[in-house]
Structures are given as structure tokens and as C-alpha cells.
Amino acid sequence: MSALLRLYSAGTAVSCEPVDLGLLNRAYRLCTTRGHYFLKHHSDPDTADPESIERRHRATERLAGLGVPVALPLAQRDGRTVAVVGGHAYALHPWIDGGHRHGGQLTRSESARLGALLGAVHACLERVMPPKGRTRPATSPHPVESPDPADTFALIDDLLDRVGRHRPGDAFDTLARQRLLERRALLEQHLGRRPPRGGAVGWVHGDFHPFNLLYKENAPAAIVDWDRLGVQPRAEEAVRAAAIFFLRAAGALDLPKVRAYARAYRRASRATPSELAAAVHRVWWERLNDFWMLRWHYERGDTRADCQFPAASALVAWWTRAYEAVCEAFTE
Numbered sequence: 664m665s666a667l668l669r670l671y672s673a674g675t676a677v678s679c680e681p682v683d684l685g686l687l688n689r690a691y692r693l694c695t696t697r698g699h700y701f702l703k704h705h706s707d708p709d710t711a712d713p714e715s716i717e718r719r720h721r722a723t724e725r726l727a728g729l730g731v732p733v734a735l736p737l738a739q740r741d742g743r744t745v746a747v748v749g750g751h752a753y754a755l756h757p758w759i760d761g762g763h764r765h766g767g768q769l770t771r772s773e774s775a776r777l778g779a780l781l782g783a784v785h786a787c788l789e790r791v792m793p794p795k796g797r798t799r800p801a802t803s804p805h806p807v808e809s810p811d812p813a814d815t816f817a818l819i820d821d822l823l824d825r826v827g828r829h830r831p832g833d834a835f836d837t838l839a840r841q842r843l844l845e846r847r848a849l850l851e852q853h854l855g856r857r858p859p860r861g862g863a864v865g866w867v868h869g870d871f872h873p874f875n876l877l878y879k880e881n882a883p884a885a886i887v888d889w890d891r892l893g894v895q896p897r898a899e900e901a902v903r904a905a906a907i908f909f910l911r912a913a914g915a916l917d918l919p920k921v922r923a924y925a926r927a928y929r930r931a932s933r934a935t936p937s938e939l940a941a942a943v944h945r946v947w948w949e950r951l952n953d954f955w956m957l958r959w960h961y962e963r964g965d966t967r968a969d970c971q972f973p974a975a976s977a978l979v980a981w982w983t984r985a986y987e988a989v990c991e992a993f994t995e
Contacts, residue, residue: 664676664679666748667702667746667748667753667755668695670739670740670746670748671737671738671739671740671746671755672697672739672740673695673697673698673700673737673755674695674696674697674698675695675696676693676694676695677694677695677696678692678693678694679691679692679693679694679702680692682701688703688704688705688706688707688710688888688890689703689704689706690702690703690704691704692758693755693758698757698758699757699758700737700755700756700757700758701734701755701756701757701758701759702753702754702755702756703753703754703755703756704751704752704753705745705751705752705753705754705890706751707890710890710891711752712752713745713747713752716744716745716752716754716890717743717744717745719889719890719892720735720736720744720745720754722788722791722792722889722892723735723736723889725791726784726787726788726791728791729787729790729791730783730787731783731784731787731886732780732883732884732885732886733885733886733887733889734756734757734759734877734885734886734887735756735757736754736755736756737754737755737756737757756887759877759879759884759885760879761877761878761879761884761885762877762878762879763873763874763876763877763878764873764876764878765873765908766873766905766908766909766910766917766920767911767917769908769920771919771920771923772923773881774908774909774920774921774923774924774927775923775924775926775927776883776927777876777883777908777924777927778901778923778924778925778926778927778928778931779927779928779930779931780883780886780931781868781871781900781901781904781928781931781932782901782927782928782929782930782931782932782934783931783932784867784868784871784886785865785866785867785897785900785901785931785932785934786931786932786933788865788866788867788868789865789866792866807860807864807895807896808860809857809858809859809860809945809948809949810857810948810949810952810953811857812850812854812857812952814952815850815951815952815954816847816850818954818958819843819846819847819954822839822843822954822957822958822961823840823843823844825961825962826839826840826843826961827840829961835960835969835972838972838973838976839957839960839961839972842972842976842979843954843957845980846951846954846976846979849951849979849980849983850951850952853951853983856944856948857948858941858944858945858948863896863897863898863938864894864895864896864897865894865895865896865897866892866893866894866897867891867892867893867894867895867897867900868886868889868891868892868900869889869890869891869892869893869895869900870888870890870891871886871900871903871904872904872907872908873907873908875887875888896942896945897932897934898932898934898938898939898941898942899942899945899946901925901928901932901934901939901942901993902939902942902943902946902993903946905921905924905925905993906946906950906978908924909921909924910974910975910978911974912973912974913974913977914973914974914975914976914977914978914980914981915977915978915981915985916978916981916982916985916989916992918985918988918989918992919992921989921992921993922992922993922995925939925992925993925994936993936994936995937994939993939994940990940993940994942993943989943990943993943994944990947982947983947986947989950978950979950982951979951983955968956968956969956971956972956975956976957972960972
């Protein structure tokens with residue numbers, strides 16, 4: 664820690680407390696003799712290359728120049744913003760006193776403000792990033808190619824086998840089995856609705872959700888965690904974000920808030936209703952074929968996402984039943 668702080672001329676450590684909201688990287692609230700900081704340990708192997716982190720930092724600096732709220736990295740004495748200590752990559756940011764807000768805590772007007780913010784992010788990224796043709800579309804975490812149901816059926820069978828062999832059985836196993844069987848039936852029913860490859864792509868944040876947006880006095884103060892910055896079908900990010908922000912505990916979306924959010928997003932990003940409709944379809948299909956939470960639980964023995972599974976898994980069945988209403992909320 665001392666060697667790291669010397670690189671930033673950030674004083675001497677007084678306290679260091681883990682911030683436990685992230686699933687991939689490690690982060691800490693660091694208090695030193697010179698102030699309070701957010702220390703990020705870039706431990707995700709997919710995004711921890713120091714040169715790539717530096718490029719993302721420069722992108723956020725350009726976004727800040729256009730008024731996008733970001734938590735800018737601090738520079739070392741040599742101007743670099745990434746410190747490599749003991750073979751590990753770190754970045755230091757000012758600590759922002761704020762909190763996270765889920766869609767249930769937002770009014771409709773605040774939901775519209777959220778949509779406008781994401782739309783502004785996409786519009787500003789188009790101004791500050793290289794032309795899309797010079798950058799290969801990203802393949803992770805959301806590929807342009809839609810999931811193949813043949814692969815999903817094989818995965819469902821494998822997960823059902825793992826659930827059946829898990830001892831001792833518990834309530835999570837019971838729900839997992841129920842959702843896997845339900846999902847297989849839904850997929851069989853909608854096999855002919857696999858969407859084509861993604862349409863118009865653009866620069867996106869890549870992981871826009873409540874834990875990556877800090878609020879201060881009910882206003883967005885900083886968008887954080889730009890590790891997934893890349894080129895993707897941009898309207899899909901808007902749909903994915905809404906499916907996280909506005910997901911109710913029972914597994915339904917708050918469609919009045921989604922409608923306000925989507926209208927503001929379309930205005931700010933100039934995305935068309937047809938672009939949003941295609942994105943709704945592709946994200947619905949993605950969710951229908953997605954089992955990352957169960958894979959973490961049964962393949963990795965990682966239970967950190969278990970608390971999200973009941974609502975997220977219920978959403979798929981609800982979205983399938985309410986498909987037309989969800990499309991209207993994003994496009995009207």
C-alpha cells in the first residue's frame with residue numbers, strides 16, 4: 664500500500680475498507696493523511712490490461728469535458744493513471760460521497776432523467792471515441808450473434824444434472840430446477856423467434872446498472888466502472904439497463920417508469936423506435952437463453968449472485984407473457 668500511495672503522492676494510509684458491491688474487481692475506500700479515495704484493484708483478467716485501462720481512463724476524461732458525470736482517475740507524478748504493483752493493476756479515484764438508487768426509488772421524472780443520461784453517454788461517446796469502423800465489435804459480455812438454442816438446451820440438461828446431484832438439496836435447488844424446466848418449455852415454444860445478428864452498433868458503457876451509478880442529493884453524480892467500454896448494438900444497453908433498474912421483486916418491470924426512461928433515451932441518443940423494438944427482442948431472447956447466475960452457483964460454487972436469481976429468473980416468464988406491452992413501453 665505504501666508503494667502505491669507514493670506513486671500518487673497521496674499521503675500515508677490511515678484506513679482501508681473493502682467496498683463489496685462489485686462482482687468482478689476489488690475495490691476499497693481508502694483514507695489517507697491527504698484525503699479520501701476510491702482504490703480499484705483491476706482483478707478481472709478480461710479487462711485488467713494496464714494499457715487498456717489507460718485508454719478507458721482517457722475516454723472518461725474526454726467525456727467529462729462534455730459534461731458527462733464520471734469519477735476521473737488521479738494521475739501519478741509521471742502522468743499515468745494506472746499503477747502496477749506486484750504484478751497487479753490499480754487505479755485511484757477521488758472518493759464521491761453518494762449512494763446507489765434502484766428504479767423503485769426513482770420517480771417517473773427521475774426515470775426520464777436516467778434515460779436521458781444514458782442517451783447522452785451514447786451520443787457523447789460517438790463524439791470522443793474512434794470511428795466504429797476502426798474498432799472490431801466486442802464479443803464479451805454481449806456478443807452481436809444471438810444465442811443458439813441448441814447450445815442452451817445442452818446447458819439446461821447439464822444444469823439440471825448438477826441440481827439433481829447437489830447434496831444436501833435446498834430451496835435454491837428447488838427454484839433452479841423449476842426455472843430450468845420452465846425455460847426449456849418456453850424455448851421450445853419460441854424456437855422460431857431467434858433474432859438475427861445485431862443491427863446498428865455504437866460505443867457503449869457496457870455495464871450500466873444501479874451499482875455503477877452514484878447519486879448525490881437525488882441527482883446522478885458519477886457513472887463508474889467503464890471496464891466494458893466497447894462497440895455493441897447500443898439500444899440493447901438501454902434495454903438491459905432498464906431490465907435491471909426497473910425490475911420489481913416479483914419479476915415484472917415497472918412499465919410506466921420504463922416508458923418515461925425510454926422516451927428520454929430516444930430523444931437524447933436519437934435512437935429510433937424500430938431500433939428499440941429490435942433491441943427489446945434481442946435482449947428478451949438473450950434472457951431466455953441466459954443462465955449465468957446458475958452457472959456461477961453450480962459450476963464455480965460462487966453464490967454472490969444468488970440473491971438476484973429469484974427476480975431475474977421470474978422476469979423471463981413475465982416478459983414472454985407481456986412481450987407486446989414491453990415493446991410498447993420502449994417504443995411509443
